[in-house]
Every structure is written in C-alpha cells, then in structure tokens.
Amino acid sequence: MKMSAEELRRTRPRSRLLRTAAWATAALVVFSWMGGDFGLEQLSGERRLANLERFTGELRPWPVQQQGGFDAGSTADWQTVYDWAAALMADGGSTALASTAAIAVLASVLAALVGYLACWPAARNVARPAPFFGGPGVADRRPGLRWARWAWSVLNHSVRALLLFARAVPEYLWAFLLVESLGYTALPAVLALALHNAGILGRLGAETVENMPPAPARALAAAGASRSQTAAAVFPGLLPRLLLYFFYRWETCVREATVLGMLGVLSLGSLIRDARAGNLYDELFFYVLLGALLVLAGDLLSALARGLVRRA
Amino acid sequence: MSSATDSRAGTRRAVVGAIAAAGLASAALLSAQGQLALPGLDSLELLARFFSHALRPALDYGSPFVPVGAPPLLLQVATATWRTVQLAVAAMSLAVPVALLLGFAGASAWWRLPGPGGRAVLRRLGPLVYAPARVVMTLARSVHELLWALLFLAAVGLSDTAAVLAIAIPYAGTLGKVFSEMIDEAPRDAAVQLTGSGATAAQAFSVALLPRALPDMAAYSFYRFECALRSAAVLGFFGPETLGKFIRLAWNESLYAELWTYLYALFALIAVSDMASRALRQRFLGETPAR
Numbered sequence: 001m002k003m004s005a006e007e008l009r010r011t012r013p014r015s016r017l018l019r020t021a022a023w024a025t026a027a028l029v030v031f032s033w034m035g036g037d038f039g040l041e042q043l044s045g046e047r048r049l050a051n052l053e054r055f056t057g058e059l060r061p062w063p064v065q066q067q068g069g070f071d072a073g074s075t076a077d078w079q080t081v082y083d084w085a086a087a088l089m090a091d092g093g094s095t096a097l098a099s100t101a102a103i104a105v106l107a108s109v110l111a112a113l114v115g116y117l118a119c120w121p122a123a124r125n126v127a128r129p130a131p132f133f134g135g136p137g138v139a140d141r142r143p144g145l146r147w148a149r150w151a152w153s154v155l156n157h158s159v160r161a162l163l164l165f166a167r168a169v170p171e172y173l174w175a176f177l178l179v180e181s182l183g184y185t186a187l188p189a190v191l192a193l194a195l196h197n198a199g200i201l202g203r204l205g206a207e208t209v210e211n212m213p214p215a216p217a218r219a220l221a222a223a224g225a226s227r228s229q230t231a232a233a234v235f236p237g238l239l240p241r242l243l244l245y246f247f248y249r250w251e252t253c254v255r256e257a258t259v260l261g262m263l264g265v266l267s268l269g270s271l272i273r274d275a276r277a278g279n280l281y282d283e284l285f286f287y288v289l290l291g292a293l294l295v296l297a298g299d300l301l302s303a304l305a306r307g308l309v310r311r312a
Numbered sequence: 313m314s315s316a317t318d319s320r321a322g323t324r325r326a327v328v329g330a331i332a333a334a335g336l337a338s339a340a341l342l343s344a345q346g347q348l349a350l351p352g353l354d355s356l357e358l359l360a361r362f363f364s365h366a367l368r369p370a371l372d373y374g375s376p377f378v379p380v381g382a383p384p385l386l387l388q389v390a391t392a393t394w395r396t397v398q399l400a401v402a403a404m405s406l407a408v409p410v411a412l413l414l415g416f417a418g419a420s421a422w423w424r425l426p427g428p429g430g431r432a433v434l435r436r437l438g439p440l441v442y443a444p445a446r447v448v449m450t451l452a453r454s455v456h457e458l459l460w461a462l463l464f465l466a467a468v469g470l471s472d473t474a475a476v477l478a479i480a481i482p483y484a485g486t487l488g489k490v491f492s493e494m495i496d497e498a499p500r501d502a503a504v505q506l507t508g509s510g511a512t513a514a515q516a517f518s519v520a521l522l523p524r525a526l527p528d529m530a531a532y533s534f535y536r537f538e539c540a541l542r543s544a545a546v547l548g549f550f551g552p553e554t555l556g557k558f559i560r561l562a563w564n565e566s567l568y569a570e571l572w573t574y575l576y577a578l579f580a581l582i583a584v585s586d587m588a589s590r591a592l593r594q595r596f597l598g599e600t601p602a603r
Contacts, residue, residue: 017591017595018592018595021588021592029401029402029405031398032397032398032399032401032402032405033402033405035394035398036399036402036472037471037472038402038472038473039473040473043468043474043477051467051468051469052467055467056467095345098341099341099345099347101338102338102339102341103342105334105335105337105338106335106338106339106342109332109334109335110335112331164583165579168578168579169575169578169579170543170545170546172458172546172549172556173545173546173556173559173578176560176563177362178359181351181355181362182351182355182356182359183351183355185347185348185349185351186342186345186348187348187349187351188351190342236321236324239324239328243324243327243328255454255456256456258456258459259456259458259459262458262462266345272459272462276462281466284462284463284466288459291455291456291459292454292455295454295455295456296450296454299454305327308327309323311323
C-alpha cells in the first residue's frame with residue numbers, strides 16, 4: 001500500500017495528552033510573564049547602573065583597588081592578588097572550604113544509606129505478601145493473605161509518602177527549619193541535605209528495584225529464599241545504577257552545601273553572607289569563585305567515578 | 313566466573329569502599345571542628361513544637377496582630393503559590409531556549425558525523441564552537457541560583473526580573489549541559505546510514521539524530537521545572553514574595569500552624585507537578601531522569 005506524504009501526515013499518531021500539555025504550557029508561560037511585575041527597567045535605571053558600576057569596580061581585590069587598579073602606572077601586580085587570596089584562605093577560607101566539602105560528602109553518604117534502605121519497602125514488587133512476582137502475583141491472591149496484603153500496602157504507601165514529603169521540601173528550607181531549631185552547627189545542615197536527598201534516592205532506588213529483570217529474583221524466591229535474602233542477592237546487580245544516582249546527587253550536594261552556609265553554618269556560604277553584610281564585594285566574589293571551583297572539582301570527581309562504574 | 317567479572321566486582325567494591333571512607337573522614341573532620349555536637353533538649357523541644365502542628369495547619373490567622381487590610385490567610389497562601397509558579401515558569405521559559413542553543417553548540421555529535429567532502433573543515437572547526445559553549449555552560453551552572461540572586465541583590469537589587477534571571481542562568485547551564493550529553497549519547501546508527509546514502513550532515517542531524525534525543529530532553533526539562541518550583545520558593549528568603557518568604561516570616565513569629573499551611577501548599581505544588589510530569593514522561597520514555 002502506498003501513501004502520500006500528506007496521507008502519512010494526516011494519519012500520524014497523535015496524543016491528546018501531549019497536545020493539551022503543550023497548550024497548557026504555552027498559556028502558563030504567557031500568563032506568568034503578563035501577570036508579573038517584570039521589566040527590563042528593573043535592571044537598568046540611572047541609580048541601578050551607578051550601583052552596578054560601583055559593584056563591578058569593587059569586585060577587584062581591595063589592595064588592587066587601593067593601588068589604582070590594573071591600569072598603567074599602578075603598582076598592583078599578580079603578586080598582590082596572590083597575597084590577598086592567600087590571606088583570605090588562611091583567614092577561614094580553607095577551613096570553610098574543607099567543612100563545605102565534608103558536609104556534602106557526609107550528607108550524600110547518609111542520604112544513600114537511608115534512601116537505599118527505604119527503597120525496598122517503597123518498591124511495589126517487594127512490599128507485598130509474595131515478593132518479586134512482578135505484576136499482580138498469583139500467590140498474592142489467596143484469600144488468607146488479605147490482611148497481609150493490606151498491611152504491606154499500608155507500609156508501601158506510607159514509605160512512599162514520607163519519601164515524597166522529604167524531597168518536596170527544598171534542602172534550603174529543611175536547613176532553615178533545622179538550623180534555627182537545633183543551632184548553628186553543621187549537624188542540622190547535614191541532616192537537611194541528607195533528608196531531601198534520601199527522598200530522591202529512595203524514589204530512584206525504588207524505581208530501579210521495580211525495573212530490574214524479574215527472573216533471578218523469582219527463581220530465588222521460588223527456591224525458598226526470604227525477602228531479605230533475595231534482596232541481598234540481587235543488590236550487586238543493581239549497584240552500578242544506584243552508584244550513578246548517588247554520584248549525581250553528590251554533585252548537587254556540593255552545590256547546596258556552599259549555599260546552606262548562608263543560614264549561619266560554617267561553610268563557604270557563611271563567609272559569603274558575612275562579606276555581603278560588610279559590603280566587602282571583593283571577598284564575596286572570591287568566595288563565590290571558590291565555591292564554583294569546589295563544584296567543578298565535585299563534578300569532575302563524579303564524572304571520573306561514573307566512568308569507572310559504567311566500565312565496571 | 314571469568315576474571316573480567318571478578319575485576320568488575322572489585323571496581324564496584326573499591327568505589328563503595330572509597331565512598332564509605334570519605335563519609336567517615338568527613339564525619340571525623342566535622343566533629344573535630346566541634347560541628348556535630350548533639351543539640352540540647354530545649355532545641356529538640358522547639359522542633360517538637362514545630363512538628364506537633366503538622367496535623368493542624370492554620371486556615372485563618374492565629375496571631376492577634378494581623379495588619380489592617382491583610383487578605384484572608386488562604387488567599388495569601390494562594391497568591392504566594394501563584395507567585396512561585398510564575399517565577400519558575402518565567403525562568404524556565406528563558407532557560408530552555410538558551411539551553412537548546414547552548415546544548416546544540418556544545419554537542420560534539422553534530423561535528424563528528426561521518427560523510428563525504430568538506431566535512432574535514434567542520435571537524436576542525438567543531439572544537440572552536442563547542443569548547444566555548446561548554447565553558448559558558450560550566451560557568452553558569454557552577455554558581456548556585458541563590459548565589460546568583462545574592463550577586464544581583466548586591467549589584468542592582470533583587471527585583472522580580474533579577475530573580476527570574478538568577479534562576480534562569482544556572483538552569484540554562486545545567487539544561488544545556490545535559491541536552492548536549494543527550495544529543496551525544498543518542499544512538500547514531502540511523503544518522504550514519506543517512507550520511508552514507510548522501511544526506512548532508514544537517515539533514516542527518518535533524519532527521520536521524522535529534523528526534524532520538526528529543527524525548528529525553530523533554531522529560532529532563534519537565535523534571536527541571538519541578539526543581540525550578542523549589543528554587544523559586546526558596547528565593548523568597550531573599551525578597552520575592554514566593555512561598556519561602558512567608559515560611560520564614562511565619563517561623564520568625566513562631567506561627568507554626570501558618571507555617572505548615574505554607575509548607576503544605578509547597579508540598580501540593582510539587583506533588584501536582586510531579587504527577588503531571590510523570591504522566592508526560594511515561595508518554596515519552598517511562599523512566600525518571602536521575603540528574
């Protein structure tokens with residue numbers, strides 16, 4: 001049967017869901033821009049531009065500014081910049097850098113521990129009277145199992161709801177609530193980061209468990225292995241995937257750990273906040289750059305580790 | 313078992329061991345700084361008071377000091393929620409087109425498609441385009457949106473437009489990076505076939521390569537929209553009248569019941585967008601993006 005291009009175009013499969021979504025998105029974008037108080041004049045204006053000019057001028061290291069910038073005839077050179085940076089690093093910069101990295105690492109490890117434990121009861125193929133049967137298992141249908149079915153379903157749904165709540169609240173907000181109530185130490189910051197990311201890793205882990213090839217787990221279950229024995233046996237097969245997820249979340253943890261300091265916890269963020277409070281824009285810029293470097297280092301490490309896991 | 317399987321398991325074990333060691337070292341460092349000290353009982357009491365209001369969010373103002381002319385609480389909540397959506401949508405509508413441009417420029421698949429004549433020049437020129445694009449994306453995304461907001465705040469003040477830009481800049485970088493990776497990772501067999509039978513690189517790219525990457529790209533954009541909602545909410549801490557601002561105000565005045573109302577609004581917002589984007593994602597691929 002031959003069809004013209006026009007016929008092919010007319011009979012192509014269409015999805016009402018996708019069309020509705022496309023129109024809804026377009027409408028939402030238009031409403032958002034029209035309903036808001038947006039305008040380029042909010043970025044320009046005489047006073048703002050003067051402010052911007054002062055700001056960019058003050059981004060240069062303070063000793064450089066004092067010595068007349070980098071123009072000809074100025075005494076400032078790279079040694080000046082280096083000494084300034086070294087002084088900032090010695091004066092709390094390196095401590096903050098180390099604690100930022102430590103917060104990120106500890107939080108992502110805790111998140112993985114909690115999330116990858118919670119993913120088992122959150123997986124629909126595990127939290128049922130006869131696990132790993134995939135789909136509505138035959139063994140689940142026996143009438144004697146009605147209460148067991150109900151209990152597993154309650155467990156499954158409550159773990160899922162907890163994970164959803166943990167990840168729906170942004171880490172900065174968790175950190176605000178925990179830091180304000182538990183005090184200005186790294187502990188609440190770590191807990192906040194871990195909580196949000198445990199929600200994400202738990203959900204991704206549950207999906208990994210649900211999507212794994214069912215045959216090995218079924219064979220084990222049929223041979224009489226218990227739920228936890230089966231889980232332990234299939235775990236190494238899921239590990240590469242779970243590690244990839246872990247490293248993606250670790251990247252965001254590094255980004256967030258910098259920022260959480262703005263709530264008063266010792267990290268690069270607290271130095272940034274202090275610099276901003278004192279209008280020390282050169283220091284602010286330095287610490288922002290330092291944070292960006294840390295993020296880059298984290299991304300690089302993650303990319304290397306992911307490559308290692310992929311090849312393994 | 314072959315030795316290849318053994319070495320694979322060995323690599324995995326080494327990676328897991330390194331992660332555990334790094335976690336322990338971090339805990340040791342932080343506790344040496346006295347940063348992991350357990351909180352006192354009174355602070356736990358405060359936290360308990362906060363969580364005890366979880367099941368009874370406020371439907372009306374609880375404090376006797378309500379400013380004259382303040383809208384009803386629920387209207388206030390709805391307005392803050394809409395403001396959050398507005399900021400996120402506006403930011404995404406800027407970030408996605410920019411990320412498409414940057415992502416295409418930053419992908420190297422485009423430059424490496426095999427084919428007849430003239431392609432050698434392209435291959436030589438490729439790095440001149442994708443290297444700068446990648447540098448721009450890296451710079452944009454390695455500074456957190458809240459830090460962009462802080463920089464804007466210091467430079468020109470955090471107006472609504474500046475808030476949109478503060479989210480849009482790092483999001484364009486992240487989206488662009490992932491877009492370019494998706495284009496590069498898309499299966500290339502069909503494109504190679506087409507160039508083999510005489511198609512130009514542009515034709516092969518737009519017919520055989522791009523359509524295979526598009527579902528992934530769309531799914532990832534939906535996921536980032538959810539992240540943008542969270543970012544927009546948090547940006548309220550710095551001025552814009554989104555959910556974060558009211559959550560901070562409620563906490564500062566110890567109005568925990570009202571705080572939970574705002575928290576539940578945020579929760580509902582994220583849950584709705586999560587469900588909508590999952591429905592759309594399943595249409596496309598049936599999987600969740602991890603990044």
